[in-house]
Amino acid sequence: MRPARPHRAAEAAVAVLLLALGTACGSRLPESDFEHDDRTGTPARSSGAPIPVGIVTSATSPVGGNTFTGPRDGAKAYFDRLNARGGIDGRPVEVHECDDGGSGVGDNTCVRKLIDEDKVVALVATTALDYAGASRVSDARVPDIGGQPIGAAYDTWPHLYGIYGSLAPRNGTPGWDGKLYGGTEVYRYFKREQGARTAAVVSYNQASSAAYARLVEQGLKAEGYKVVTEQVDFALPNFRAAAADLKEQGADLVFDAIDTHGNAQLCKAMDEVGAKVIAKVTNVQNWTSTVPEDYKDAPRCRNALWATGSSRNFDDTDNAAVREFRDATKGLKTHSQWQLEGWAAAMWFTDAARSCAGEGVTRACVDGYMNRSENYTADGLLVPVVFQRLPEPPKTRRTCLSVARWRDGRGWVSQGDMNATCFDVPQLGYEP
Template identity: 80%
Template sequence: MRRRARLRAAETAAAVLLLLVGAGCGSRLPESDFAHRSAPPASRRTEPVRVGILTSATSPVGGSAFTGPRDGARAYFDRLNARGGIDGRKVDVRTCDDGGSGVGNNECVHRLIDEDKVVALVATTALTYAGASRVSAAGVPDIGGQPIGAAYDTYPHLYGIYGSLAPRTGTPGWGGKVYGGTEVYRYFKREHGARTAAVVSYNQSASAAYASLVARGLKAEGYKVVTEQVDFALPNFRAAAADLKDQGADLVFDAIDTHGNAQLCRAMDEVGADVIAKVTNVQNWTSSVPEDYKDSPRCRNVLWATGSSRNADDTADPAVQEFRAATRGLKTHSQWQLEGWAAAMWFTDAARSCATDLTRACVDRFMSRGTPYTADGLLIPVGYERLAEPPRTRRTCLSVARWKDAEGWVAQGDMNATCFVVPQLPYQP
């Protein structure tokens, strides 16, 4: 099994043990009682399946920063309902915008779980997942959420889109530390001969901390690392671009937002900084690149993105074709939309496994069964384990794409074959 950003989870030993004990003891109940209990009332078999989508649709980092997974999941459920739903039951999607705050997040969790009584959360994308412990305590499976924080490596019943290896007993990762691999840096070194990498960040704590982690990973892979820090309020990207040019950077990584990236790229074009790749992440893997980077054509055409899902522009793939057809009406397409679509598919497969007994517990059993999941090939096989100790190394595969103005995002190789055994580095979330 492969993973990206810390994988695999869960076990059903307790449930299996209960089943074995029940079978050994037998029962004095009549056959008719069993028949009655296995078939819910007709109203229950036809009532809608209620799911929740919790999103920081409005937040301090921008109104559309986190809506991609929600839009992809909704598109999947709309198409599913048009085809009859789940075994004849339509999916009733309840959404909640937490505003990007912890208070708002707890309010959304309360509303969706306690008031709307959703059977599961799907494609959660929260800036501050303050209500994660409450979701877990209620036994509500959270399927295919984006791991912006450490919640998906902390609590049971939470299943991030990239999986987890952590024990998930209420403490992040192992002893408060989570682990990530160096596969992205290994890829550019082995496949493109990169040797010097620049890391650009703001003089802001979260940005600087992430930049430090990137720099550690690059150094572990033998890179010469050039760090560039700009003022958050008045960033001088031109000075940073000039310095990384002088230092001979082959790659540019960053810990800044989309707007800052566009400014950095513009500055790189202005000073003539030529690099192998300006590397971005899955959140910026969108069709809006021509608008976002309209003032930097050279930098724009060395934009590369890495992730764990099939390129949303790979329309030769049947599963991508279906996603693109269902989302044709959206203004832009993004990798996060595709991952939200995959999360909704994951829930649907879990719900179908329950037949007439569609409950939170049944969905959770499907999620924790230990079988890697691919969403019809849209995801690098992902699953969950609970390892007592963090792995020192991990075989990890990644999806890579490069932007070209005439073609959009172009996949670079087979994501299920672009794999490396890399060290796992700890960091404090």
């Protein structure tokens, strides 16, 4: 679950990118491992000494280079600017990076090195394909701040604080007795604000893709949509046939359970058959500045792309916090929403560390700040984030979302205020 916007199925589309690849959360620890309370934490360093933090990223992975590097790049940009301005009470932040290669073995190796050898105070902006070391991070009571919830780890273990928050007990079991819950706010938005009534869901004939498509279909039906399902062959996809059928069925919206390349091919096919929709909906992981290149062969569909998330549009440069992010990252070749969320994660750690001025920047102090976090916004870059441990999942919840649509020549254009685009929606259960 996520706070003001719980972990919804529509944001889980990153799992589709991985296709047959699974994610692991590590083995469950005995309950006794969570009962001790070592308030000493990492020893405070002398004045002026660097504050070590770790960033674990699947920079190289089976799904391709640069797929997961956005949060890392955003966090590093924040720390570079912070250090240029004097660091935290005169102490620079020393970033220790580790590429886990997208494997569970590599992730455990990274976690062991950062915790035991580099003695990091916290992990920041973790973006791991297989976060197998999550249980070790939790057992060491190292706060993991602002990580991307690609798997279920951030709804499973204490001391892990995902970028979108959590309402789950986090006692070593995912969610509530193995089930996660997500809201239908994305579908409610397009129905209420854009007048959509018929939605197509396109997937591969592959287990992970088909499973995600069923989740999307479940949410759409809960919101009263007529749902058109289109499944294409994973090895030899016929996107043109799928596009022709969704046109024939009169689809207003198109959701997908396919990868980025497949999306570009689907959009091209939609243009070729003349399929016009209110929105071709994507997610935060594909909310990037590379749209013109990715969808170069589909101008009509490209300009029907919409993205939803829970952070302020990185192209919204009228906002002062976004302008600072963009100024600090102007040297990057591309920009993305994940970079902005990595920047917000680094800001979150910094705020936590500054709160520790009296007792020293220790793991325990930073973790205490994170555990008390309520309605954190990273200077307005995030929909308010909270962490609670509810014994039962809520049946309904008021959730807010950030919405943007692509416009050639303008980039991603925000659609309303993300803190006012809110809906009371049901929470639907699913197994991660």
